[in-house]
Amino acid sequence: MNESTQDPTIQSKGKLYGIGAGPGDPELLTLKAVRILKECDVIAFPNTGEEETARRIVEAYIQSKPTLSCHFSMSRELSERLACRGRAARDIEILLKKGCSVGFVTLGDPTVYSTYLYVEERLRSKGYDTEIVSGIPSFVAAAAAAKVSLCEGQEPLHILPAQGNALEGMEELKGTLVIMKAGRNLKRLLTKASSMESEATLIRRVGMQGEAIQKADRAQDLLPLAPETPDYFSILMLRPTNHVPSSALSQKGAKEDSL
Amino acid sequence: MNESTQDPTIQSKGKLYGIGAGPGDPELLTLKAVRILKECDVIAFPNTGEEETARRIVEAYIQSKPTLSCHFSMSRELSERLACRGRAARDIEILLKKGCSVGFVTLGDPTVYSTYLYVEERLRSKGYDTEIVSGIPSFVAAAAAAKVSLCEGQEPLHILPAQGNALEGMEELKGTLVIMKAGRNLKRLLTKASSMESEATLIRRVGMQGEAIQKADRAQDLLPLAPETPDYFSILMLRPTNHVPSSALSQKGAKEDSL
Incomplete structure (x- = not known):
C-alpha cells in the first residue's frame, strides 16, 4: 500500500465517472450521461483519434468546462501503452485529490472495447469512488x-x-x-x-x-x-x-x- | 400485395417507433427516446409480464397519453405466438392508418431479444414508415x-x-x-x-x-x-x-x- 491508499480523507474526495457517449448522435446520450456531464467539474477525453467525435457528441453539455485530454498510445509496445494508462490515471488522480469530480467520456459504452476500465481499476484500487454511466454501443x-x-x-x-x-x-x-x-x-x-x-x-x-x-x-x-x-x-x-x-x-x- | 400496400396515401400516415427503454432505471433512457415518447400519439407496450417495468420506466414522459397493450404469448405453440404478433401489428396498423404515431416501448434495446422486430417487419413490408430508437441493453x-x-x-x-x-x-x-x-x-x-x-x-x-x-x-x-x-x-x-x-x-x- 502506498501513501494515498491510506489517505483517511479520500472518501470525501472527488469521484470518477466513466460516461458512455454512444456511437455519434448526441441524442443517443442517456439522461444520466447528460446530468453527470453537467455536474462534473472536469471532463476527460481519451486521445486515441476518436477524441474529436467524443467531444462533438457532448459539447452542448460541457460548454466552457475544463477538459483533460488523456493520451492513449495505440503502439504494439505494451510498455508504451501501460505508460499512457498510468499517466492518465495520475493526471485524473490529481483532480480527484483536489475534490474535483471527473467525467471520462468514451465513445459507445465504457465496458465495450474501451480503455476506460484500465484507468478506473487503478483509481478504484486506491480507494477512489467510481461509477460507470452506460452508453449505447455502436x-x-x-x-x-x-x-x-x-x-x-x-x-x-x-x-x-x-x-x-x-x-x-x-x-x-x-x-x-x-x-x-x-x-x-x-x-x-x-x-x-x-x-x-x-x-x-x-x-x-x-x-x-x-x-x-x-x-x-x-x-x-x-x-x-x-x-x-x-x-x-x-x-x-x-x-x-x-x-x-x-x-x-x-x-x-x-x-x-x-x- | 393487398389493398393497404397499394394505398397511395400511406406515406402521409403515422409512423411506428420501436423505443428501447433500457433495463430499468428511467435515467438510462436516451434523449431521443424521451423526445419520441413525448411526440408520439399512442404508446404501445408488449404485454409479456415485463409490461409493468416498461411502463414504470417511461411513465414520466407519457403522462395521460393513450396506451395500447399488445399481448404476446410465451406459448411453445408457434401458431399461438404468430397469432399474437399478427394481432399486435393489426392493432397498431389501425392507429397508423388514422395518422397516429405509435411508440412501441421495449425493455432494453429493440434489437436485442425483443418481440418488436416481428411487428415492425409486418408493418414495414406494408409501406409504413418505421424507426428504431436504441436503448441500453441489460x-x-x-x-x-x-x-x-x-x-x-x-x-x-x-x-x-x-x-x-x-x-x-x-x-x-x-x-x-x-x-x-x-x-x-x-x-x-x-x-x-x-x-x-x-x-x-x-x-x-x-x-x-x-x-x-x-x-x-x-x-x-x-x-x-x-x-x-x-x-x-x-x-x-x-x-x-x-x-x-x-x-x-x-x-x-x-x-x-x-x-
Whole structure:
C-alpha cells in the first residue's frame, strides 16, 4: 500500500465517472450521461483519434468546462501503452485529490472495447469512488439503423473484433455475428464469410456524417460494394438466413394471422 | 400485395417507433427516446409480464397519453405466438392508418431479444414508415453496475440465452460469456461453468429494486450464494481469468508507470 491508499480523507474526495457517449448522435446520450456531464467539474477525453467525435457528441453539455485530454498510445509496445494508462490515471488522480469530480467520456459504452476500465481499476484500487454511466454501443445503434435484429428468442449473439485471432472459427459459431472495426480487412472478411448461410449487413459510420448501410443476401454480394478506402467505424453483421424465428415464420403449415 | 400496400396515401400516415427503454432505471433512457415518447400519439407496450417495468420506466414522459397493450404469448405453440404478433401489428396498423404515431416501448434495446422486430417487419413490408430508437441493453448496464469490462482490445464477446441450445459448447468459446435470463437454471449453469478459468459475476435485477451483484474468482464459488427463488432478470458474466489485457498487465517484466 502506498501513501494515498491510506489517505483517511479520500472518501470525501472527488469521484470518477466513466460516461458512455454512444456511437455519434448526441441524442443517443442517456439522461444520466447528460446530468453527470453537467455536474462534473472536469471532463476527460481519451486521445486515441476518436477524441474529436467524443467531444462533438457532448459539447452542448460541457460548454466552457475544463477538459483533460488523456493520451492513449495505440503502439504494439505494451510498455508504451501501460505508460499512457498510468499517466492518465495520475493526471485524473490529481483532480480527484483536489475534490474535483471527473467525467471520462468514451465513445459507445465504457465496458465495450474501451480503455476506460484500465484507468478506473487503478483509481478504484486506491480507494477512489467510481461509477460507470452506460452508453449505447455502436453495434446496437448499427442494428437499429439497419433495422435488423441482433438476436431473438434463443439465439446467441457474438461480437468479434476484426483484429487478432477473434475471427478464427467464426464460420462455426451459431447465431448472429457482429464484426467490429471491419474496415481495414473488409474484402478479406467478406471472402471469409462467403461460405456462410448468412444475410450480410455493412454499417459504416453509424450516427455520424457519412452513415451508410448496405445489405445483401450473402456476404460475397457485398464484395463489389466494398469501398476502396477502409473506414474504421465499419460494422459487419452476419445473420443466419435460417435463424430460428424467421424459419419458423416461413414454416409450412404455420397458421399466421394476416394483418 | 393487398389493398393497404397499394394505398397511395400511406406515406402521409403515422409512423411506428420501436423505443428501447433500457433495463430499468428511467435515467438510462436516451434523449431521443424521451423526445419520441413525448411526440408520439399512442404508446404501445408488449404485454409479456415485463409490461409493468416498461411502463414504470417511461411513465414520466407519457403522462395521460393513450396506451395500447399488445399481448404476446410465451406459448411453445408457434401458431399461438404468430397469432399474437399478427394481432399486435393489426392493432397498431389501425392507429397508423388514422395518422397516429405509435411508440412501441421495449425493455432494453429493440434489437436485442425483443418481440418488436416481428411487428415492425409486418408493418414495414406494408409501406409504413418505421424507426428504431436504441436503448441500453441489460447486459451493458449489468457490466456497468459490476464494474467489469465486457470486452477489451481484441477479445470476443458472446451473448447467450440460458434457454435452448445456445449454451452447447460454451466452454470452448474464447472471450467473455454473458448468459442472459440465467435465473431458472442458475445452479446447473454454475456447475457447467465450473471447469472454466473464468471470473464469475452474477447480476440480478440491474437498475431495478432489489439489484444484487455477486462476484467470485470461479463460477462454482457462486453456487452456495445462488438464491432459492430463481430471478428472471439474472445475468451471469464469465470473464476469462487470463483475458488478454489483464494477463498483459501482470506480465513479468512489463514496465508499468505506477500511479
